[in-house]
Amino acid sequence: DLTCVDEFRSKHLPTLCHGEVQCETATLARIHAWTIPLEEGKGPVHQRGLLSERAQLSGEGSMCLSTDSHMSFVKAWDELMLQDWNLANNEFAVLSAYPLATWDAGIAGKRSYINLCGYFLENNIPRGAIGEPMSPKNENVLEVPTLTMNWAAGQSFSRCHAERNVPVDKELKWMFTGEEVNRAVRLWSHGYDLYNPSVNAVLHNYTDAKQSFWEHHGESSAMSAEQEASEVRIKALLAGKQVDGGFGRFGLGNQRTLEEYVEWSHTNLGEWGDYLRLHKLSPAITQASSDDFPGSNVEFCRSLQRRPVRDVNALLKSATSM
Numbered sequence: 001d002l003t004c005v006d007e008f009r010s011k012h013l014p015t016l017c018h019g020e021v022q023c024e025t026a027t028l029a030r031i032h033a034w035t036i037p038l039e040e041g042k043g044p045v046h047q048r049g050l051l052s053e054r055a056q057l058s059g060e061g062s063m064c065l066s067t068d069s070h071m072s073f074v075k076a077w078d079e080l081m082l083q084d085w086n087l088a089n090n091e092f093a094v095l096s097a098y099p100l101a102t103w104d105a106g107i108a109g110k111r112s113y114i115n116l117c118g119y120f121l122e123n124n125i126p127r128g129a130i131g132e133p134m135s136p137k138n139e140n141v142l143e144v145p146t147l148t149m150n151w152a153a154g155q156s157f158s159r160c161h162a163e164r165n166v167p168v169d170k171e172l173k174w175m176f177t178g179e180e181v182n183r184a185v186r187l188w189s190h191g192y193d194l195y196n197p198s199v200n201a202v203l204h205n206y207t208d209a210k211q212s213f214w215e216h217h218g219e220s221s222a223m224s225a226e227q228e229a230s231e232v233r234i235k236a237l238l239a240g241k242q243v244d245g246g247f248g249r250f251g252l253g254n255q256r257t258l259e260e261y262v263e264w265s266h267t268n269l270g271e272w273g274d275y276l277r278l279h280k281l282s283p284a285i286t287q288a289s290s291d292d293f294p295g296s297n298v299e300f301c302r303s304l305q306r307r308p309v310r311d312v313n314a315l316l317k318s319a320t321s322m
Contacts, residue, residue, distance in 0.1 A: 005033050032056065042173040042226065044068075044153070045182075049170025057160040060320065064160040068153060070205040071099065074108045077201040081157050084199050087144040090306075091319060094158040094187055095197040096151045098131040099204040108200045111135065113143065116150045116196055117301035118285035119181060120294050124270045125234060126181040128152060129285050132296040133200075145195035147304040149265035149284070151184035155202045158192070161319045166190050169250035174227035178234040181269070185238065185261050190253030191315040193306055238269040255309040264307050266300070 009028065017023035034054055041047050048066070057064065063082065074080065085095055097114040100107070115134050119126035128150050136143050166187050172179060184194060236243045237251070240258045252258060262272050266284040276283060284300045309315050 003033065003035070005031060042223075043175055045168060045172040045175050045179040045230075046170050048153070048179075049168040049172070052163060052167035053170070055163065057164045059160065062160040064156075064158060064163045065202075066153070066156040066163070067099070067202060068204060071154075072102050072105070072203040072205065074105075074201050074203070080109065080199050080201040081197070084145060084197050084201075085157060087198065088193075088195055090193055090195075091159060092162070092192045092315065093145065093195055094151065094156060094162055094192050095145055095195050096156045097148075097196045098128070098152045099154045099202045100133065100200040102203045102205045104133065105203060107133070107135070108203060110143075110199050112200050113198045114196060114200065115146070115148075115296050115298045115301065116152060117148050117296040117298060118283075118294070119150070119267050120285050121268065121270065122177045123231075125178045125231070126238070126267060126269055127177045127293075128180050129296045130293050132298055134298070143198035145198050146301055147306060148194050148196050148301045149184060149188075149261070149267055149304075150196075151180050151187060151194055153180055153183075154204055155197070156183075157197070159319065162187065162192055165318055166192065166253070167249060169233075169247075171233060171250065172230045174223055175230045175234065178231070182234055182237060185258065185269070186250070186252055188261055189256045189258065191255035191309040191318070196301070235270055239271045255311065255315055256307060260307060264304070 005028075008031070013024055013027060017027060032055075034051070036047050036050060055064075063085070065081070081095070085093060088095070097116040100112065100114060104112075113134050113136075114131040116128060116131040118129045120129060121127070131152075166183070168179075169182060172182065188194060233243050233247075237247065238258075240252075258269070259275075261267070262269060262275060263279065263281065266276065266281050268276055268283055284297045285294050
């Protein structure tokens, strides 16, 4: 089968390097690709977690972009995203939102952005609302990234120390709903701030968007047991409880608390309905009464203010610790 590196070498490298051998050699030396055999994969979270272990994340000032498959990028996407990240003026900013659809490429770049704000419960696990494509209100006013409580697996751009300090939990096997809120609360509690990008530089082909990884497994009973353990794991983390053996590197941080996240984001993480009512907090997203997924609460996220961290010096040190 043709690999992604082969595809890059044959279709894109000649345009990038204009046939210069030295450029081609240097570029290929910077590419590292891994293939996880189908029979070893246990869903997108598990495989993203394996990548977290293998990726080379060293280098002060390095940036990391995490995406899904079937992606496309606008011209000079890296420059656009770096400019946007710098506008957040925050070393611990994580720019994340569901990517714009490839069929909307005509409004990509600075002509639109996605507002992703809020969660609804699916099997008592929070799932991200539908992202709302937005147009800049005024072409003469510079748009900047805006705070959100969401993290989206399809697009996450940050300093690489975020990937190193808060790696994807590879123990969440056979899971789909739960990956994003897991990463959101862990990043936030470690002191990172989540933002919706103010540009659409990354696009996704949603033509045949479906989840069928559950079909590729060995023994059904083994998959069911691992999936059940994953659900117990994510629900325990979101309730502030422990699991046998602990969470290790995949637990919450100590810069902000889970209670602070719930109060700040008005999010029911599964067992927090009474807490929200007790504190007279209205959920950012009203639970849907039908099969339709609710949309983002645009105005709520526009009102969010950054929550201070417990220990600024420790947070700064975490950016340089290897």
